[in-house]
Amino acid sequence: MGSTTPPGRAPRPDMAWIPGGTFRMGSEDWYPEERPVHHVAVDGFWIDTHQVTVAEFRRFVKATGYVTSAEIAPDAADYSGADPALLVPGSLVFRKTSGPVSLDDYRNWWSWVQGADWRQPEGPETTTSGRDRHPVVHVTYRDAEAYAAWAGASIPTEAEWELAARGGLDQATYCWGDEFAPRGRMMANTWQGEFPWQNLLLDRYEGTSPVKTFAPNGFGLFDMAGNVWEWTADFFTPQHADPVAHPCCAPVNPRVTSEASSFGPGESIPRRVTKGGSHLCAPNYCHRYRPAARQGQAVDTSTGHIGFRSIVRPESAGPT
Numbered sequence: 001m002g003s004t005t006p007p008g009r010a011p012r013p014d015m016a017w018i019p020g021g022t023f024r025m026g027s028e029d030w031y032p033e034e035r036p037v038h039h040v041a042v043d044g045f046w047i048d049t050h051q052v053t054v055a056e057f058r059r060f061v062k063a064t065g066y067v068t069s070a071e072i073a074p075d076a077a078d079y080s081g082a083d084p085a086l087l088v089p090g091s092l093v094f095r096k097t098s099g100p101v102s103l104d105d106y107r108n109w110w111s112w113v114q115g116a117d118w119r120q121p122e123g124p125e126t127t128t129s130g131r132d133r134h135p136v137v138h139v140t141y142r143d144a145e146a147y148a149a150w151a152g153a154s155i156p157t158e159a160e161w162e163l164a165a166r167g168g169l170d171q172a173t174y175c176w177g178d179e180f181a182p183r184g185r186m187m188a189n190t191w192q193g194e195f196p197w198q199n200l201l202l203d204r205y206e207g208t209s210p211v212k213t214f215a216p217n218g219f220g221l222f223d224m225a226g227n228v229w230e231w232t233a234d235f236f237t238p239q240h241a242d243p244v245a246h247p248c249c250a251p252v253n254p255r256v257t258s259e260a261s262s263f264g265p266g267e268s269i270p271r272r273v274t275k276g277g278s279h280l281c282a283p284n285y286c287h288r289y290r291p292a293a294r295q296g297q298a299v300d301t302s303t304g305h306i307g308f309r310s311i312v313r314p315e316s317a318g319p320t
């Protein structure tokens with residue numbers, strides 16, 4: 001380990017040093033996939049203090065000519081039996097419903113919209129105007145990785161991400177403590193009210209918000225809960241690995257590199273872990289604006305509420 005002090009200056013502006021150490025990952029108190037709580041050791045690293053913004057992503061695309069997954073028609077060979085009408089460039093867009101709907105079927109509020117992508121977040125004719133400082137959305141894992149590679153960075157592992165999100169607090173429910181809204185103060189861009197039809201806007205934002213709108217956590221990181229979900233490099237597992245008998249033997253820089261455990265029921269696309277929850281997470285549906293929360297996301301899927309941030313590991317550190 002030995003990485004409590006930063007090895008020099010940050011590689012880029014807007015990056016914070018996360019001291020390495022052993023911490024308790026996961027939670028016993030919420031959803032089954034967050035269990036069991038187990039000790040994990042992680043080396044120190046630099047992390048973006050905010051989610052990658054539309055303006056930053058635009059700079060990347062201008063410099064490289066990169067084309068995101070949402071802008072490319074899916075290959076019929078990869079999706080046998082798929083409706084040809086869906087094999088067009090597009091992405092999933094959230095649409096608020098006019099009243100309560102069954103929460104069992106996400107198609108009640110997610111629509112596949114042809115032409116929706118990072119530049120046209122709600123579909124053709126929509127733009128990112130006024131959203132330069134908002135997190136970029138409609139990016140797949142491949143897109144996040146391509147951006148990170150261009151920036152000389154990496155996508156964090158789930159353990160790295162969760163250590164950073166906890167902000168130095170041990171097993172706190174939220175990135176800032178155990179109370180959702182201390183003294184009535186909103187700490188993150190989530191959904192207040194009855195999802196997916198009634199948004200009370202106590203946090204002032206219906207959709208994404210500019211990065212750095214809400215208070216940072218103990219490591220100076222913004223939006224580690226809410227605003228948009230963030231991709232991590234690990235493949236999804238339905239549970240964490242079992243804890244070891246003693247913290248001294250905790251796994252060091254763990255990562256999940258096998259996709260075998262990651263498939264959803266009846267699904268053929270591997271899933272990676274996304275973290276942090278989004279502006280669409282509401283207590284009546286999805287209480288995942290917490291550092292321990294995790295969700296498997298198909299690697300080929302982009303939506304209007306998933307983005308990412310990147311990290312830089314000092315030389316000779318990081319997962320092996």
Ligand SMILES: [Cu+2]
Pocket residue numbers: 277278280281282286287288
């Ligand atoms: Cu959620």
